[in-house]
Amino acid sequence: MSIPVDPVDVPARVRDLARDAALAPVWRNNDGGLTFRTDDGRFIKHAPHNAESSLADETVRLEWAGRFLRVPHVLESGQDDTHEWLVTRALPGESAVAPRWVAQPAVAVRAVGEGLRALHEALPVEECPFEWSVPSRIANAAGRGIRIPDALREPPPIDRLVVCHADACCPNTLIGDDGRWSAHVDLGLLGTGDRWGDIAVASMSTEWNYGPGWEDALIEAYGVEPDRTRLSYYRELWNAT
Ligand SMILES: Nc1ncnc2c1ncn2[C@@H]1O[C@H](COP(=O)(O)OP(=O)(O)OP(=O)(O)O)[C@@H](O)[C@H]1O
Ligand SMILES: [Mg+2]
Structure with a gap:
């Protein structure tokens, strides 16, 4: 998944959704999904149907989370036999x-860590209708034909139950001109779980985007001491699912 550098074929559906607006490709994910920005202030996600999470799932989560946090406001969404879209x-x-921000990793890493903490503080866990617990993640993986190693079936006790972003990789935090987090995107799997599920992935993802050496800086910006047992468990679970 990355910012596209080569020319991108614009799907016919995306052209329709853009109406008269011009389109710029901004993101290509690992599952063949594309995101475009329009010059009239919209983002269009278009992706093949995906068994792990759908844009319909993302639509309901954005609408719920948007009551408490700055996340994308849904203008329209839909699907056909092969693809889904979300505007x-x-x-x-x-x-x-x-x-x-890649050129300023210290600023970016701090923003992502602080932004993740703010997300966990803002979303009310007792009101959240969605789940991202270890059993639900293992069941989701099983539905995709993935069998989790036995060693991962028993998670560490929950440290703090929060509403997790559930894909807390660095690209899913937006940063404003002031270098602070400004919003969260990509909430298709959002749900309740131990906060270390997010912290583990957010910190691990710094290496993919900024190189080695930033993991603990993110955890410090989040505002906790690294819990090595839970970090390694949730990183392994992420990689296995
Ligand atoms: N409403 C929005 N406002 C600003 N930027 C947005 C918006 N929606 C999406 N983006 C940008 O487009 C990128 C891709 O969107 P998103 O992360 O939702 O796609 P994805 O394909 O599900 O990503 P992933 O590869 O993480 O699965 C984001 O990282 C963000 O930069
Ligand atoms: Mg994303």
Whole structure:
């Protein structure tokens, strides 16, 4: 998954959704999904049907989370036999992996860590209708034909139950001109779980985007001492599912 550098074929559906607006490709994910920005202030996600999470799942989660936190506002969504789409209003800020932030990893890593903490503080766990617990993640993986190693079936006791982002990789935090987090995107799996599920992945993902040496800086920005047992468990679970 990355910012596209080569020309991108614009799907016919995306052209229709853009109406008269011009389109710029901004993201290609690992499952063949594409995201475009329009020059009239929208983002269009278009992706093949995906068994792990759907854009319909993301739509209901964005609508729920948007009551408490700055996340994309859904303008329209839909599906056909092969693909789904989700059109949202553009939020201010740029992805934490935009070139300007990759050039300033200390600023970006702090913004992602602080932003993740703010997300966990803002979303009310007792009201959340969605789950991202270890059993639900193992069941989701099983539905995709993935069998989790036995050693991962018994998670560490929950440290703090929060509403997790559930894909807390750096690209899913937006950063404003002031270098602070401004919004969260990509909430298709959002649900309740131990906060270390997110912290483990957010910190691990710094290496993919900024190189080695930033993991603990993210955890410090989040505002906790590294819990090595839970970090390694949730990183292994992420990699296995
Ligand atoms: N409403 C929005 N406002 C601003 N930027 C957005 C918006 N929606 C998406 N983006 C940008 O587009 C990128 C891709 O969107 P998103 O992360 O939702 O796609 P994805 O294909 O599900 O990503 P992933 O590869 O993480 O699965 C984001 O990282 C963000 O930079
Ligand atoms: Mg994303």
